[in-house]
Amino acid sequence: MSVQPVVLWTDALVFVLLAAVLVLAWAIRRQEHLRAPWAAVARRPMAMGAALVLAVFVVIGLLDSLHYRERLPGSPADAPQYSVEVLSVFDALVGTLRTQHEKTYSAPLAMQLYAKEFVERDGETVRDYPRLRYGGAHLAHAGERRPDIAWRSVTGLVQGLVAGVLLFGLLAAWQVRRTRTSLDAWLSDWGAGRLGWPARTVVVVVSLLLVVGGVIAQLAAGYHVLGTDKVGQDVLYISLKSIRTGLVIGTLTTLVTLPLAIGLGIAAGYFRGWVDDVIQYVYTVLNSIPGVLLIAAAVLIVQVYIESNPELFDTAAARADIRLLALCVIMGVTSWTGLARLLRGESLKLRTLDYVEAARAFGVSHARIIGRHIFPNVFHLVLIAIVLDFSGLVLAEAVLSYVGVGVDPSMYSWGNMINGARLELAREPVVWWQLGAAFAFMFALVLAANLFADGVRDAFDPRQGARR
Amino acid sequence: MLAYVLRRLLYAVPILIGVNLLTFALFFVVNTPDDMARLQLGVKHVTPEAIARWKVEHGYDKPLLLNAEATGTAQFTDTIFFKHSAAMFAFEFGKGDDGRDIGNEIRTRMGPSLAIALPVFVIGLMVNITFALLMVFFRASYLDLGGVVLCVVLMSISGLFYIIAGQYFIAKLWNLLPISGFAGGIDGLRFILLPVIVSVVAGLGSGARWYRTIFLEEIGKDYVRTARAKGLSEVRVLFRHVLKNGMIPILTGAVVVLPLLFMGSLITESFFGIPGLGSYTIDAIQAQDFAVVRAMVFLGSFLYIVGLILTDISYSWVDPRVRLQ
Numbered sequence: 001m002s003v004q005p006v007v008l009w010t011d012a013l014v015f016v017l018l019a020a021v022l023v024l025a026w027a028i029r030r031q032e033h034l035r036a037p038w039a040a041v042a043r044r045p046m047a048m049g050a051a052l053v054l055a056v057f058v059v060i061g062l063l064d065s066l067h068y069r070e071r072l073p074g075s076p077a078d079a080p081q082y083s084v085e086v087l088s089v090f091d092a093l094v095g096t097l098r099t100q101h102e103k104t105y106s107a108p109l110a111m112q113l114y115a116k117e118f119v120e121r122d123g124e125t126v127r128d129y130p131r132l133r134y135g136g137a138h139l140a141h142a143g144e145r146r147p148d149i150a151w152r153s154v155t156g157l158v159q160g161l162v163a164g165v166l167l168f169g170l171l172a173a174w175q176v177r178r179t180r181t182s183l184d185a186w187l188s189d190w191g192a193g194r195l196g197w198p199a200r201t202v203v204v205v206v207s208l209l210l211v212v213g214g215v216i217a218q219l220a221a222g223y224h225v226l227g228t229d230k231v232g233q234d235v236l237y238i239s240l241k242s243i244r245t246g247l248v249i250g251t252l253t254t255l256v257t258l259p260l261a262i263g264l265g266i267a268a269g270y271f272r273g274w275v276d277d278v279i280q281y282v283y284t285v286l287n288s289i290p291g292v293l294l295i296a297a298a299v300l301i302v303q304v305y306i307e308s309n310p311e312l313f314d315t316a317a318a319r320a321d322i323r324l325l326a327l328c329v330i331m332g333v334t335s336w337t338g339l340a341r342l343l344r345g346e347s348l349k350l351r352t353l354d355y356v357e358a359a360r361a362f363g364v365s366h367a368r369i370i371g372r373h374i375f376p377n378v379f380h381l382v383l384i385a386i387v388l389d390f391s392g393l394v395l396a397e398a399v400l401s402y403v404g405v406g407v408d409p410s411m412y413s414w415g416n417m418i419n420g421a422r423l424e425l426a427r428e429p430v431v432w433w434q435l436g437a438a439f440a441f442m443f444a445l446v447l448a449a450n451l452f453a454d455g456v457r458d459a460f461d462p463r464q465g466a467r468r
Numbered sequence: 469m470l471a472y473v474l475r476r477l478l479y480a481v482p483i484l485i486g487v488n489l490l491t492f493a494l495f496f497v498v499n500t501p502d503d504m505a506r507l508q509l510g511v512k513h514v515t516p517e518a519i520a521r522w523k524v525e526h527g528y529d530k531p532l533l534l535n536a537e538a539t540g541t542a543q544f545t546d547t548i549f550f551k552h553s554a555a556m557f558a559f560e561f562g563k564g565d566d567g568r569d570i571g572n573e574i575r576t577r578m579g580p581s582l583a584i585a586l587p588v589f590v591i592g593l594m595v596n597i598t599f600a601l602l603m604v605f606f607r608a609s610y611l612d613l614g615g616v617v618l619c620v621v622l623m624s625i626s627g628l629f630y631i632i633a634g635q636y637f638i639a640k641l642w643n644l645l646p647i648s649g650f651a652g653g654i655d656g657l658r659f660i661l662l663p664v665i666v667s668v669v670a671g672l673g674s675g676a677r678w679y680r681t682i683f684l685e686e687i688g689k690d691y692v693r694t695a696r697a698k699g700l701s702e703v704r705v706l707f708r709h710v711l712k713n714g715m716i717p718i719l720t721g722a723v724v725v726l727p728l729l730f731m732g733s734l735i736t737e738s739f740f741g742i743p744g745l746g747s748y749t750i751d752a753i754q755a756q757d758f759a760v761v762r763a764m765v766f767l768g769s770f771l772y773i774v775g776l777i778l779t780d781i782s783y784s785w786v787d788p789r790v791r792l793q
Contacts, residue, residue: 290768
């Protein structure tokens with residue numbers, strides 16, 4: 001089946017961002033003084049463990065950012081028509097998880113629907129819990145469910161462990177070869193944590209991730225691991241799809257913030273005078289407007305624009321995507337003030353330093369002084385702000401979606417999941433899995449981001465690090 | 469001192485004008501009254517007459533900035549800008565879509581907002597400081613590390629989770645407190661308790677961690693070493709010296725949010741059914757009631773600027789080293 005690649009706005013920006021990060025990483029590798037703090041981050045077990053978890057999220061998010069549309073089966077080859085449904089590589093990889101819809105709610109790992117219905121049984125109509133179409137469909141009767149789940153879990157666990165041990169063996173073999181020590185010596189160094197990098201944490205975290213992945217993969221083949229939602233969609237699938245939304249909001253918003261914060265913050269501190277006055281005025285005005293209200297006003301405007309120009313967007317995904325992008329831009333415009341103020345203060349200090357004065361005395365241009373002397377000295381502040389802001393933005397998405405000014409209601413996001421499920425707690429029995437899944441995924445991402453941010457901050461800001 | 473306060477007040481005027489112009493641009497220029505009408509009436513059944521009627525009903529049928537048909541000063545006063553934006557400086561917000569006077573609504577709803585926000589602020593401050601001082605007292609031990617990790621974990625949980633979990637467990641499952649609602653007087657205490665507890669716990673992680681950093685910064689200073697050198701106990705050093713000096717950044721940081729307490733909390737109020745300004749705002753956003761949103765933007769900015777001025781004054785008040793000119 002042929003496909004037509006679809007590049008949504010946020011996809012393009014995500015990959016531009018990825019390219020920028022790779023270029024930056026390559027530049028940092030070549031400079032000893034830039035590499036040192038990153039090496040310090042890599043030596044922290046907590047930060048490395050968090051980075052590995054983040055990496056899993058990022059990989060899923062990137063796979064989910066490669067979109068395409070499938071060709072409709074009946075359409076001719078010379079004038080192909082494509083489905084309106086925009087899929088991603090991630091959808092293709094998870095296969096049946098996306099398509100196996102039940103009728104309505106079902107509990108995690110269940111084989112029956114959540115509510116009783118009239119079902120035909122032995123020629124009689126009785127009121128009972130109907131079997132699910134896909135979840136546990138391979139089971140003959142209810143008694144087989146627990147042993148089957150246990151067997152699948154153990155299989156997944158063993159598979160994960162085996163993969164972990166294999167990877168560990170490869171790592172050991174490679175390290176032994178590289179450092180020319182004996183395997184025994186390396187293993188005892190590894191066990192005692194004397195390797196100079198947190199090898200124990202890395203091995204444990206990778207193995208844990210593999211085990212969790214293995215168990216989920218085994219169970220997902222026969223059940224809905226996290227149950228199904230109101231329209232019968234797999235909650236695990238929705239949660240995984242929401243990762244991309246969270247990551248896009250956390251990263252693209254910062255991308256919008258940076259030019260504003262860096263440009264205006266440094267300009268205010270460096271040039272002082274009326275430039276400073278104007279910039280300070282602008283950010284005090286922006287800052288004094290309650291953030292949620294400014295976002296709400298702007299999102300309402302975007303909504304009006306989308307509704308009055310429907311011809312610009314050919315699929316629902318494109319429409320939701322432009323709203324996501326608009327949300328990122330708006331949140332960026334409202335949140336650059338904090339960093340700008342910080343950079344202004346720092347530039348004020350830096351411009352009086354002897355080497356900057358000397359550069360000015362030599363007649364070096366302003367652009368060059370800022371590029372050469374000011375910006376490199378505030379770069380660590382920018383970096384710390386990026387990683388610290390990320391988790392706050394992911395959490396903010398949920399709140400904004402609740403207020404009704406978040407991402408498009410048709411978009412998979414944890415905020416929308418929470419919003420859709422919070423009233424279901426009043427049901428009897430309680431539908432808790434949708435809320436639980438959204439909160440758990442959000443917690444995992446935000447916790448990992450926070451721990452990683454702490455590591456980065458301690459490594460880049462030595463004064464902070466000494467306090468711990 | 470008085471001259472300083474006066475100057476700061478004068479400085480606030482251009483900022484409020486800026487806020488006003490920005491909201492005017494957002495609500496009337498970028499997003500014209502026609503667009504608003506279309507959004508409100510629904511895209512399907514829009515006729516030019518319906519739009520015109522909606523605009524007349526809401527008073528949006530006038531020119532934006534300059535009314536050429538009127539004479540004299542009415543050329544400027546009989547416009548959308550004057551009637552809907554400039555009037556806010558006199559705290560005249562007009563009517564919401566439900567026909568009620570917004571200014572009246574704000575006055576009656578401030579009370580319930582404060583009833584939640586003030587206890588949250590005071591109790592939260594005390595709990596956070598206590599927690600931070602405990603961590604500082606046991607600094608560089610496993611207790612401190614555990615405390616910091618707990619803070620990071622608490623910070624990583626969505627604020628919505630605290631509310632939903634609090635309502636589910638405390639109110640629904642254990643029946644200790646009502647799920648939501650509000651009542652005046654002493655009877656209202658049982659309604660206030662749950663939102664206050666939930667909000668304090670939700671703010672504990674970031675708050676305690678922030679205060680811990682402030683106290684640790686103080687503890688590295690010379691006067692602390694002097695205090696220890698003259699033989700004061702660690703507890704005395706912490707409470708007599710570190711706490712007092714650490715309170716300077718904490719208090720001044722708290723003062724800026726003090727006026728904003730009137731605005732209440734959007735999420736908390738809407739979940740717990742508190743008839744305050746927060747739930748008013750959220751209802752207005754969801755109903756796309758632009759008049760109310762505009763009024764709240766102006767009110768919020770005004771209160772924020774009041775907070776900034778109070779912060780400057782409180783600096784000089786708690787820290788005699790700061791002199792205002």
